[in-house]
Amino acid sequence: DIVMTQTPLSSPVTLGQPASISCRSSQSLVHSDGNTYLSWLHQRPGQPPRLLIYKISNRFSGVPDRFSGSGAGTDFTLKISRVEAEDVGVYYCMQATQSWTFGQGTKVEIK
Amino acid sequence: QVQLVESGGGVVQPGRSLRLSCAVSGFTFSSYAMHWVRQAPGKGLEWVAVIWFDGSNKYYADSVKGRFTISRDNSKNTLYLQMNSLRAEDTAVYYCARDSLLCVDVWGQGTTVTVSS
Numbered sequence: 233d234i235v236m237t238q239t240p241l242s243s244p245v246t247l248g249q250p251a252s253i254s255c256r257s258s259q260s261l262v263h264s265d266g267n268t269y270l271s272w273l274h275q276r277p278g279q280p281p282r283l284l285i286y287k288i289s290n291r292f293s294g295v296p297d298r299f300s301g302s303g304a305g306t307d308f309t310l311k312i313s314r315v316e317a318e319d320v321g322v323y324y325c326m327q328a329t330q331s332w333t334f335g336q337g338t339k340v341e342i343k
Numbered sequence: 344q345v346q347l348v349e350s351g352g353g354v355v356q357p358g359r360s361l362r363l364s365c366a367v368s369g370f371t372f373s374s375y376a377m378h379w380v381r382q383a384p385g386k387g388l389e390w391v392a393v394i395w396f397d398g399s400n401k402y403y404a405d406s407v408k409g410r411f412t413i414s415r416d417n418s419k420n421t422l423y424l425q426m427n428s429l430r431a432e433d434t435a436v437y438y439c440a441r442d443s444l445l446c447v448d449v450w451g452q453g454t455t456v457t458v459s460s
Binding site for chain 2: 233263267269271273275280281282283286287292322324326328329331332333334336337
């Protein structure tokens with residue numbers, strides 16, 4: 233099974249400042265079809281998760297452009313260019329290249 | 344608009360069964376694979392099962408294989424999860440979610456399952 237490891241697990245950030253979350257997979261996420269099925273999701277307290285980014289760097293409909301994804305192979309990053317109050321919550325990476333697995337989650341809170 | 348509404352959760356004793364449902368609206372249900380994902384209290388997300396758009400393929404997490412069965416009725420726009428031999432560690436919020444080209448793009452609000460004697 234592919235194991236997804238996120239760092240950090242907790243990230244206190246200042247409003248208006250950037251934030252970055254790393255996700256590493258235990259094996260390459262490049263699918264036999266050439267795509268890399270790495271997504272990022274955001275979950276606010278008491279809410280279901282919502283999709284932010286799919287296939288490494290594609291923003292889902294309605295997602296602000298302050299969110300960006302990058303990476304390749306086994307190393308991926310989610311960046312928030314300027315954190316806003318509504319960005320608090322837990323961020324998960326998820327791979328769908330071989331079955332489906334989530335990272336442990338990274339809690340983003342305001343300092 | 345696109346909606347996924349789970350139901351069927353509750354409190355159940357260890358070893359008993361429960362069936363969850365997910366009623367879908369706002370999109371062509373029969374065109375999409377669907378997932379169940381769960382979240383134990385205070386924990387992260389755990390993928391549980393997926394079913395292909397036509398029901399032809401089903402895959403399960405090792406933690407539920409042999410105990411849970413995912414199914415769907417495309418005529419009723421409904422996804423199901425039959426959970427047998429429930430254990431305390433199955434206690435979680437269960438979400439149904441839509442698969443769109445191998446990303447999970449729409450989620451329901453979840454239904455809570457508590458396994459306790």
